[in-house]
Amino acid sequence: MTDEPCIAVHDLDMAYGDRVIQRNLTFTVNRGDIFIIMGGSGCGKSTLLRSMVGLLRPVRGEVAYSGQSFWGANPAVRERLLRRFGILYQAGALWSSMTLAENVALPLGEFTTLRPDEVRELVSLKLALVGLAGYEDFYPSEISGGMRKRAGLARALALDPDILFFDEPSAGLDPISSRRLDDLILELRDSLGATVVIVTHELASIFAIGNNAVFLDAATKTMLATGDPKVLRAETTIPTVRQFLTRGEEGDGHA
Amino acid sequence: MSAHTVVPEQSVQDTCAMVIDHPAEDLLVLRLSGAWRIGKALPSPDVARQAINQTPGVRRLAFDTQGVTAWDSRFLAFAGQVITEGTARQLTVDRSGLPAGVRQLLDLAAAVPARQDTGAGVGPSWLARFGLGGIAFAQNAIAMLAFLGEAALSVLMLLRGRARVRRIDFLQFLQDCGAQALPIVTLISFLVGVILAYVGAIQLRQFGAQIYVADLVGIAMTREMGAMMTAIIMAGRTGAAFAAQLGTMQVNEEIDALATFGIPPMQFLVLPRLLALALMMPLLTLYADLLGILGGAMVGLGLLHLGGVQYYLRTAAAVDLHDLSAGLIKSVVFGILVAIAGCLRGMECGRSSAEVGRAATAAVVTGIVSIIVADALLTVIFDLLGF
Numbered sequence: 319m320t321d322e323p324c325i326a327v328h329d330l331d332m333a334y335g336d337r338v339i340q341r342n343l344t345f346t347v348n349r350g351d352i353f354i355i356m357g358g359s360g361c362g363k364s365t366l367l368r369s370m371v372g373l374l375r376p377v378r379g380e381v382a383y384s385g386q387s388f389w390g391a392n393p394a395v396r397e398r399l400l401r402r403f404g405i406l407y408q409a410g411a412l413w414s415s416m417t418l419a420e421n422v423a424l425p426l427g428e429f430t431t432l433r434p435d436e437v438r439e440l441v442s443l444k445l446a447l448v449g450l451a452g453y454e455d456f457y458p459s460e461i462s463g464g465m466r467k468r469a470g471l472a473r474a475l476a477l478d479p480d481i482l483f484f485d486e487p488s489a490g491l492d493p494i495s496s497r498r499l500d501d502l503i504l505e506l507r508d509s510l511g512a513t514v515v516i517v518t519h520e521l522a523s524i525f526a527i528g529n530n531a532v533f534l535d536a537a538t539k540t541m542l543a544t545g546d547p548k549v550l551r552a553e554t555t556i557p558t559v560r561q562f563l564t565r566g567e568e569g570d571g572h573a
Numbered sequence: 574m575s576a577h578t579v580v581p582e583q584s585v586q587d588t589c590a591m592v593i594d595h596p597a598e599d600l601l602v603l604r605l606s607g608a609w610r611i612g613k614a615l616p617s618p619d620v621a622r623q624a625i626n627q628t629p630g631v632r633r634l635a636f637d638t639q640g641v642t643a644w645d646s647r648f649l650a651f652a653g654q655v656i657t658e659g660t661a662r663q664l665t666v667d668r669s670g671l672p673a674g675v676r677q678l679l680d681l682a683a684a685v686p687a688r689q690d691t692g693a694g695v696g697p698s699w700l701a702r703f704g705l706g707g708i709a710f711a712q713n714a715i716a717m718l719a720f721l722g723e724a725a726l727s728v729l730m731l732l733r734g735r736a737r738v739r740r741i742d743f744l745q746f747l748q749d750c751g752a753q754a755l756p757i758v759t760l761i762s763f764l765v766g767v768i769l770a771y772v773g774a775i776q777l778r779q780f781g782a783q784i785y786v787a788d789l790v791g792i793a794m795t796r797e798m799g800a801m802m803t804a805i806i807m808a809g810r811t812g813a814a815f816a817a818q819l820g821t822m823q824v825n826e827e828i829d830a831l832a833t834f835g836i837p838p839m840q841f842l843v844l845p846r847l848l849a850l851a852l853m854m855p856l857l858t859l860y861a862d863l864l865g866i867l868g869g870a871m872v873g874l875g876l877l878h879l880g881g882v883q884y885y886l887r888t889a890a891a892v893d894l895h896d897l898s899a900g901l902i903k904s905v906v907f908g909i910l911v912a913i914a915g916c917l918r919g920m921e922c923g924r925s926s927a928e929v930g931r932a933a934t935a936a937v938v939t940g941i942v943s944i945i946v947a948d949a950l951l952t953v954i955f956d957l958l959g960f
Contacts, residue, residue: 371833397835405833411826415742425834428737473830 322385324349324481324513325370330379332362332369338539339365343379345532345544352507352514352527354547357534358562363517364408366534367485370515371405372396383481401429404479404512408486410470412458418445418469419454425476444472448502464495471499475506482506484516488523496520500527521565525551533559587642591616593624599632601625601664603655606640609648618654625658634659636670649678717939720917724847727840731848736840738848746849750811754857757806762861765798766790766868774877783877787887790869795896799862801948803854804907808940812915815846816936819919820929828920838920847912854908855901862900899955906951907944914939 325347332339339362347353355363368374370381372388381388383399391399412421422441426432432440445451448468458466467487474482484503488496500523507514518524524531524547532544535558543550543559551563589607596602603621607613625634634655641648652675659666668676697705730736773789819842822828831838866888873879918936922928 368829373829373832400833400835403833405830407826407830409825411830413827413830414822414825424836428834428836 322382323347324351324384325353325515326380326382326385327370328380328382330366330369330381331377332365332374333377334365340534340539340541341378342540343532343534345541347513347515347530349513350507350511351530352503352516354524354528354531355515355517355534356519356524356531356547356562358519358536361534361536362539363519363534364485367483367515367517371403371483372400401477402480403483404474404477404481405483406467406470406474406485406487408489409463410458410466412466412469412473414458417455417457418450418461418472421458421469422473422476425473429477440476444475445469447475447506448472464491467491467499471502475510478510480512482512482514484514484518486517486519488518488520493522496523497526503527521563524563533562589613589615590640591621593621594637595628598630600635601628601631601633602635602637602670604637604640606638606642608643609641609651610643610645611647613647615647615651618651618658621655622658625655625662625664631662632664633667634664635667638670638672641672644672644675649675649682653679653682716921717913717917720920721913723839724843724913724916727837727844728847730840731844736844737836738840738845742841743845743849746845747853749814750807750850751853751856754807754810754853755860757810758803758857758861759864761802761806762794762799762864763868765802766794766865766870767872769793769798769865770869770872771876774872778877783873784879784883784887786869786873786877787879787884788891790873791866791888791892792896794865794869795862795892795900797900797948797952799865800854800858800900800904800907801944803857803861803904804911804944805941807850807854807857807908808911808914808937808944811850812911812936812940813933815912815915816919816922816932817929819916820922820932823920823922824924824926824929843912843916843920846916847909850908850912851905852908854904854911858900858904862897895960899951899960903948903951906947910943910947911940914943 323346327346328344330343331341332343343366355366357363365374369376370388375389380390383402386395386399388396388399412418413424416424419438419441422444423437426437426440430437442451442454445453448471450465450468450472453461453465453469458469461469482503487499487503491499503514503516504527506512516523516528528547530545531547531550533542533550534540535542537558542556543554547563550559554560554563587608589609590605592604592606594602594604601624609615625631636652652671656666656668656679668679671679696702727736731738769790770786773786774783777783777785777789819828822842828838828842831841870881870884870888873884874881915936918932918939922932
């Protein structure tokens with residue numbers, strides 16, 4: 319289990335119906351990585367995330383967690399793998415008919431044998447971790463977008479996941495909140511020992527926290543590079559990647 | 574009032590004008606002047622086009638815009654059209670006479686070429702559309718069957734005590750589809766009873782057989798109208814609400830969030846709604862039957878001057894347990910159909926707010942169609958069974 323990379327994606331093709339989104343994706347994510355899925359708008363970053371967390375079956379290829387194939391596994395194994403994930407959706411995706419506390423408590427109630435008072439304690443702790451102590455009884459519609467995102471993170475942390483997935487964490491946040499979220503992600507990785515996969519095109523975040531990445535290209539519908547984004551910026555010879563990582567200031571000037 | 578409105582900067586110069594000049598054999602110059610703004614009467618680009626097409630020997634096109642005092646996007650559109658026409662006629666277009674801003678914006682608009690293969694515009698032929706409609710219908714039917722099967726499996730899971738249903742959700746839905754539907758069910762079924770009695774009364778009075786209004790209303794309400802009217806109310810009220818709730822959850826990725834926690838949305842979201850409606854429908858129907866008979870009695874007593882006891886006894890003699898249970902069996906089936914239609918359309922919902930509206934509409938349509946079809950089938954089956 320220790321030798322296997324935490325996540326291995328091999329020869330993945332994804333499509334919605336006849337429309338191919340990305341093909342021939344092969345990369346690995348090591349344990350403890352903060353792995354960035356980057357690329358221009360509409361290149362299929364979020365789709366790749368959906369394929370990795372079991373929401374969209376790829377048309378070809380394999381996603382393996384610690385050597386265990388995800389899509390080839392039977393439903394029971396898949397459910398056990400899912401239990402190890404924590405996912406923060408783009409807008410939080412909190413269940414709107416439940417309070418924040420109920421949102422965080424639901425997975426705890428479903429998958430653990432904790433007593434209600436123990437659940438309550440854990441819920442308060444998770445909400446406090448993301449800076450939302452005291453907001454237990456608020457409904458998602460009563461708090462701001464940034465708070466909703468943090469509450470979504472608290473829910474993603476509910477079951478102490480090994481792998482955290484973030485879909486555009488800084489979308490719709492001001493630079494300071496987005497920076498705070500980055501710090502929070504780093505801290506959680508260090509203290510929980512989790513592996514983090516982030517979909518983003520926010521260059522500041524990419525260089526601040528990412529130590530491994532894959533670059534998806536919309537035009538060629540495949541990945542162009544994988545590796546540490548800082549190294550990629552310094553060394554890549556691929557114009558599209560270079561241009562993206564330098565905000566179009568280097569590489570060929572064609573916009 | 575408008576006749577006397579004075580716009581201060583309005584002057585003779587501001588009137589838009591175009592003079593087509595032909596200073597050399599091969600040169601055409603458009604001399605433009607005035608304030609070219611939205612809301613002004615502008616010269617038509619067709620005039621310029623005509624000049625370009627009909628002046629013989631023209632090789633070059635130029636602009637003189639020294640008289641232009643102001644311009645906005647309408648000027649831009651005008652210049653764009655003239656330039657396009659000139660280029661199409663293979664003229665050399667000299668744009669240096671245009672204001673610098675106009676030149677830059679025209680460049681910007683031309684920077685990305687218009688997309689050719691958007692696929693819009695040319696629809697399939699009527700035969701292809703007919704075929705596509707047929708395929709869509711078949712896929713729809715298969716999707717509904719698959720959904721029904723999955724729902725049945727989750728009911729089995731529930732019976733084995735392994736389904737994930739939150740009790741509080743279930744109770745909430747019981748209240749939503751039960752107690753909160755009472756006012757509208759009261760109103761509609763009472764009035765349906767009144768209408769039935771009226772229709773019957775007018776005919777039966779001709780034979781002096783008014784008392785049979787009680788039979789008519791009693792049997793019609795219990796066998797048919799009670800269940801059907803309640804089902805149609807619930808399709809419009811609750812089925813649409815289910816579709817909108819689940820559709821919105823789909824848009825907000827809430828359903829994805831459930832699925833990735835390993836909580837099957839079918840058990841967690843659909844099952845409580847399905848059970849609540851299937852349980853509440855027969856109760857509502859029973860209530861609707863009673864209210865309908867009351868409505869009929871009101872007409873009988875008020876219009877036909879029948880006695881209250883007489884009416885009651887006649888109804889009791891006419892309606893037997895078969896009629897009542899036929900209606901109740903139907904109501905359970907209708908309840909399941911309405912819930913399935915609502916949940917199916919909600920779960921199928923796309924990821925935009927327009928899709929949520931479409932899902933709610935589709936839920937009501939599917940619900941009502943399946944109610945009527947099922948009613949016809951059940952009526953025939955009950956008849957064959959002598960029920």
